Structure formats: structure tokens, C-alpha cells
Amino acid sequence: MINAYYLQVLTIMGINVIMALGLNLITGVTGQLSLGHAAFMSIGAYAAAILTLNYGAPFWLALLFGALVAAFFGVLLGFPTLRLSGDYLAIATMGFGEITRVILLNLDIAGRALGISGIPHSSNFSTVWILAVLSIVTMVFVGNSRLGRAFLAIREDEIAAEAMGVNSTYYKIQAFALGSFFAGLGGGLYAHYITYLNPSDFGFMKSIEILNMVVLGGMGSIPGTILGAGVLTAVPEVLRAVREYRMLFYGGLLVFMMIFKPNGLLGGVHFSTIRNWLIRIFKGSAGSPAGGSRGGTGAGEDAKTRVQEG
Template identity: 45%
Template sequence: METSSVPAPVGGVPQALRGILPVLVALPVLLLLNWGMSGSPFATYLLSIIGVNVILAVSLNIVNGMTGQFSIGHAGFMAVGAYVAGVLSLTLKEVAISFLPVVVSDQIFLLLCLLVGGSAAALCGFLVGLPSLRLRGDYLAIVTLGFGEIIRVVVQNTDAFGRALGLSGIPQTSNLAMIGFWVFLVVLVARRIAGSSHGRSLWAIREDEVAAEAMGVNTTGYKVRAFVISAFFAGIAGGLFAHFVPIINPGSFTFVKSMEIVVMVVLGGLGSTTGAIVAAVFLTLLPEALRSAFTAMGAEGSLAQKVDQIRMPVYGLLLVALMLLRPQGLFGTREFWDVLPRWIARRRKGIQ
């Protein structure tokens, strides 16, 4: 008796459709969000910054959280993606697909530029990670810190990248739908990695690299792959950033930016994608809350400068308080989508 090779439906949904179903559900929601926020430029800009920071935090969490490595050069990969995507976008600025509406044509070229920028960042991640991830301890932090500074110096001294004055004229084609799509994608990838055999190997490396290697796990290979995936999404975040700010300059990708992303990951909980998202949203909105507080107090002078001066000390105080009160971070290694079903089940049991 022959058996069918077609996968059986799971929960009423065909197996072949389960992989793409989240994307099909997310796309109309993102388009509706983009349409709804079109009349509020400041809110759109703020949500765009939040989206970019979420991509950066979740992607860094794959290396620092799941794998247990310590990378502090994430802004360098962001810079690679931003400048490569920006230069390519400037080159293709006058090109259009004639049989498509201008908006659709712009988004297709934006997606192409993002993929090229992300791939360039992933290549840099491979070239940096392959030799350095064979090492243990703080050596990776030193290597990634040096890489970030090298990228910044190269950009400052390259005419094609606008030198220290920055790169301007990049088409402002990024929107909330595109940013939301990549936020959704990086979260989906992080979740799928965490629940896969690849993710279990990463968790094993994090807990005890020597024991994982003794059990036959190719620790260097897994760490390099995690590093490349993380660098790819950092490049995507940089490309998105380059397409909604008027000008990009080396000052946007300094060591301070890398440390901001590390703070987001540590604050949310090393290994928790949910924690990285919550911390990224909170720390992005914090400067705006500080500006509102200064305005309410009638502060004089450069408000932005005052906020920039007080922001890092506030971050430091938050980290000190967190390490004293909750060293594992806000969420530890737990995820919202793992805790919620158990909470609902307990509530139903209590009602019955």
C-alpha cells in the first residue's frame, strides 16, 4: 500500500504553507501601518529609528546572547551596509522599471541595494570572524572593536563615501513597511535559529565551549555562521538607515553606537530575542522622554546636546542597577511566545 509523500497538514495548515504563512500575514499589516502613519513625519521617523535599533539588537543577540561571544563592533557592519547600499542607490537613482509604478520600482531597487549592502557586511563578518572566532575570551571584542575603527577611518578618507562630511543625496525611499518587514524577518530568523539543531549547538557553545567541542560540535563553524548572519542583518539595518536620514557620516557609526547596541542586548537579557526588542524600544524612546522633560523644565541652550550628554550616564546607571538587581537581564533567556501559552493554560485551568 503506497503512502502519500505530501506532508500532512499541521493544525489545519499545510506544511508547505507554514513557513511562508507568517510573512503573508505580516505584509498587509505592515502596509496598513505605513498608510496609517503617512500623515505624521516625526512619528514615522521615530518608528524607523526604533525599527533599525531592533534589527541591530536582535541580530547582535545571535552572537552575544545565543553563542556567548562578545562582539562590540556591530556599528562597523552597520556602516558597511549603509555606505554600500547608499552608493549603489545613488548609482541607480535615475533608473526605473518602466512597466511598474514609480513607488513599486523604487522599493524593488531599495530591496536590491539592501541585499547588496547586507551581503557586503556579511562578507566582512566572514573575513573578520573566520580567524578571530577561533580564539576565546576577550580577543573577539578586541578584533571587532578594531574592525569598527578601521571602517570609520576608511570612510573618513574615501572620496566615494563623502569623507568626514558624509554622504548625501541618497534617495529617501525607505518606509515603515520595508523597515517593519526586516524587523519581522530578523525576529523570525532568530526564533527559527533558537529552536533548530543549529541553535542548540549555539546554546551548547555558550554554556561550555570545551564540552561542546568534545561532543563533536564544530564550534568555529557554528560561531562563524552566527557571526555572518548577525553581520548581514546589521548591514540591512545600515542600508535602511541610509535611506531615511538626509545624510550619513562616520559619526553615526562610532564605538558609542556599538556600545548602545550591546547595552540593549544586555538590558533585555543575553539570549532573549523578546528582551532585545523591548530594550531597543525603551532605549530609543528614552532620549525623546529626556527631551520632553527638558522642555517641561524650560531648559535653555542646545536641547539635543544636553540629551546627548546625559544619555550615556543614564545608560550606565541602568546597567549598574540591572547588574545589582537582576544580573540575567529583564527577560533572561525567556521569550514572550514561550511564556504566553503556558500563562494562558494556567489561567484556563484556574477558571475551570
């Protein structure tokens, strides 16, 4: 029994999966904390919406355009700021997010505080989930490529990676460009689903919401990010049952889950790991050892010590 309400929640879940995967690439895989992911989402959303509304562009072209514009800004932000490290990068991305919001509030073409309304309702469950699956496949592909291994190397130890010949700035910008691309894609889908855009919807808290999905699911893990996006889209809806205590529960749940599973629900779990489980379940205990399969980023590699400072 899938009614319009569940279908809608599932659709939004798909949009969140795409955006969270983008952030996972930047923060989870490459280890660069970004607090401005909503800004890239808003850039993609506005660019796509303006293209459809003002220039009558077809939906798919608008989506692509929005994603590319977001990626362009990712690179633009990346060049100067990526020489910052750790929390200084985080604060710069947060600043970028606020700047984007304020600029949108001052742009006539973006409708200022009135926002953009009347965007055609072109996204639906199937377009969103086709693109979500494509994004997942892309992410797995990237993860298993030379690029993905360079990203991981930078996260684990930037200096060592540099010493081994990984040009960290180059790869970090690539990660930002790709991650922003997916944020922009998600933004375009969002714009054509909700049909209304307002700068206030892309504030700091939105960035935090997406970050929550990645961290809760398990940083660097693609199945984890998908699960995180799924859970955090569903939780506010499910918690409607507790009425006015909803946000109290939501906050408490974040704390509880982090204490219970500090590395996220599926931290260190990859599709290859899941495949190994399945093999083992179906073939008895004759499965291949953990992380040993030709899947590149096996579990063993990822579960090894994380930077532990606190």
C-alpha cells in the first residue's frame, strides 16, 4: 500500500541520498569537513529553476545545467580555500554558505525574499530514483578507481599521500567538484519537486542536516550514506507520533545514535562487505575473508584506525 504520502517521502529520500552521497565524497571519503553543502544545493536548485522558468529549457537539461553550475562553484571555492586544513576549511565553507544565502536574498533574478515559485513539477519518484541509482553506481565506480584511492589516501594522511606522489590540492578540488555536482543535481530535483525556492531553505541548518546523514550512516561508506539519508528523512515523519516532543526526540536521537554507534550505523561497511556477507549466508561459512575481495575499498582498509583526537 503505497499512497501519495509515502511515495512523496520516498521521493524526498532519493533526493537526499543523491545530495548526501555528494557530501560523503567530500567529507567521508576525502576527509574535508564541509559545512556549506546546502549552498551548492541552492546554486543547483536556483540555476535549474531559472533555466526552466525563464528560458523554457527541458527538465533534464536544467538538471544538468544546475549540477554543472554547482560543480563550477565547487571548483571556484576549492581553489583558494583548499589550502586550509581541518576546521579552518569547515568554517570557510560555512562562510561560503552564508554568503551564498545573502547573495540570493539580494538577487532580483532569484526573486529576493519572495523566492522563485511556480516551478514545473517535473521530478517524480522514478526520475529521482533512476538518478539516485545512477549516482550510487558512479560513487562505487569512483571509489574503486585511482581517483577514489587518492581521495582515501588524502583522508588517511595527507602528508604521506603527497610524499607518495598524490597531488592533494588537485584531488581535493576534484572531490569538491564532484561532490558539488551531486549537491546541485539534488538541488535541481528538489526545485522541480517542491516547486518553490526560498533562500531561507538553504541555511546553515540544511547543511548540517545533510552532514548528519553522512556521519550517522557511516563516513566514507556508500551503503551507510544511503541508510543515513533514508533514516533521517523518515525520522521526522515517524516522530510525528510524539507531537510537540518531536524535535526533542530528534536531538536526543542524534546524541544516542552517536554514543551507541560512534562511527555511524554502517561505518566501514561497503557493498563488497555486504556481498561477502551474502556469499557467506548462502554458501555457508565458505565466504572470502573480510576486505580480501577484488573490490578495492574493502572493509579492512576503511575500518582501520581513524584519526582519533578526541
